[in-house]
Amino acid sequence: MTIRWHQLTSAQFAGLAGGYGGAGAVAALAHAQLSKHLLLIKFIATAWSGDRTHRDRAVDVLARAQAADPERFARLLTDPLVGAWAARTTRRLRGAARSEVPLDVDCNHLSAVATAAAALTGVDADLVVHASPGGVTLPGLGRALTAEPGHTPLAAIVRRGRVTVERQTGWQVLRELTGSAEREELVVTLDDLDAYRGGHHAPPADRLSDDDLRRWQDAFAAGWSLIARYDRERAGELAAGLRTLVPLARLDAHSARSATIRDAFGAFGLTRPSTPAEFAVMLVHEFQHSKLSGVLDIQPLTDPASTELHFAPWRTDPRPVGGLLQGLYAFLGIGQLWDRLRGAPELAETATRELALAREQVRWGLRSLDGSAALLPAGERFAAGVRAAFATLAARELPGRVVRRAEQDLHGAHQAWQRRNAESLRR
Structure with a gap:
């Protein structure tokens, strides 16, 4: 398995800093994930002190699969949930994370990845995998149903692309959501199976019914239609990099939730949004986090040793500079989308109001970032790109009453934040 260095061109970096970047820059971020995941897998295979036979077989199958069909191999190895597993297991091996799952089971998910790689590339293989609750999940393929309790080792045989566990x-296939509008298409996996799809602030939903799947499809198509019609560049980015949506359990009846895992580029978890505009905003919001995380995989922007804490208008707690930058970037993208959606007659009033609020949030976030000593030189350049993009939004003429309301909301949020965090800020 070969590993390559990656870097962004000056134009790609500048474009991404401005909130967009384009499909080419996003494709570069996505491509870098292959090297990242291979490095993590190499570490896992080296540090794994469990069954060497399982490890050696998995590594051998992966090497043969890469040689047999490099493109399909790369597509599987850049699966966001492969990245989530590899990062989580690496942290466990380094003593930086804990889990109730036996460490040997997490490490041996390498055999499940190898099983999927063999099936996708036409390589024959004999491996041992571990069941998780419900069965054996194979990334990019689905779940082999078994009646065995979790963590049970089971033989997995691959012959001519067919897997037998x-x-x-039985077998549950991974399902997809498709959006098609304005000659722009986006197809994503709706993953309600993978054993490593968790880690958000809400648990992942169990297997969706066919009726639920249809509701997700309708909502996704409607949200995608707004982006494809009114924000074509963003549509191109999403088509180049968004791979997976993980449905989350709805913890209450009134709010939609979404979150991105740092190590799962091109994936995020969410409850099903109730309106097309809400879905469109979620897609942009969370993919902004993926884009910035992808940049950080290639180019550090902040000093990891910094202890600075900042006001972030979208949070009630003080945020480290890295968290502030993530939020700034997300809300810049939200503001840019609402700016475009002002062109939708049915959304013009809502979009104007939301644009005013989003740009005020970015304004206050940039004030918090000003003078930070935690930004590296690349981080200073990135922040300058965010400021320039914000200046474009700030120049939009909006109704005075809408602007004043947004200003009042953010001023009130800042005062409440100061009161809530007065003691911690004095330390």
């Missing part, structure tokens, strides 16, 4: 009772 010991004591298998």
Whole structure:
């Protein structure tokens, strides 16, 4: 398995800093994930002190799969949830994370990845995988149903692209959502199976019913239609990099939630949004986090040793500079989308109001960032790009009453934040 260095061109970096970047820059971020995931897998294979036979077989199958079909191999290895597993397991091996799952089971998910790689590339293989609750999940393929309890080792046989798991009772396929509008298409996996799809602030939803799947499809198509019609550049970015949506359990009846895992580029978790505009905003919001995380994989922007804490208008707690930058970038993208959606007659009033609020949030976030000693030189350049993009939004003429309301809301949020965090800020 070969590993390559990656870097962004000056134009790609500048474009991304401005909130967009384009499909080419996003494709570069996505491509870098292959090297990242291979490095993590190499570490796992080296540090894994469990069954060497399982490890050696998995590594051998992965090497043969890469040689047999490099493109399909790369597509699987850049799966966001492969990245989530590899990062989580690496942290466990380094003592930086804990889990109730036996460490050997997490490490041996390498055999499940190898099983999927063999099936996708036409390589024959004999491996041992571990069941998780419900069965054996194979990234990019689905779940082999078994009646075995979690963590049970089971034989997995791959012949001519077909997988058979010991004591298998059935199969659940991964399903997709498709959006098509204005000659722009986006197809994503709706992953309600993978054993490593968790880690958000709400648990992942269980297997969706066919009726739920249809509701997700309708909502996704409507949200995508807004982006494709009114923000074509953003549509191109999403088509180049968004791979997976993880449905989350709805913890209450009134709010939609979404979150991105740092190590799962091109994926995020969400509850099903109730309106097309809400879905469109979620897609842009969370993919902004993926883009910035992808940049950080290639180019550090902040000093990891910094202890600075900042006001972030979208949070009630003081935020480190890295968290502030993530939020700034997300809300810049939200503001840019609402600016475009002002062109939708049915959304013009809402979009104007939301644009005013988003740009005020970015304004206050940039004030917090000003003078930070935690930004590296690349971080200073990135922040300058955010400021320039914000200046474009700030120049939009909006109704005075809408602007004043946004200003009042943010001023009130800042005062409440100061009162809430007065003690911690004095330390």
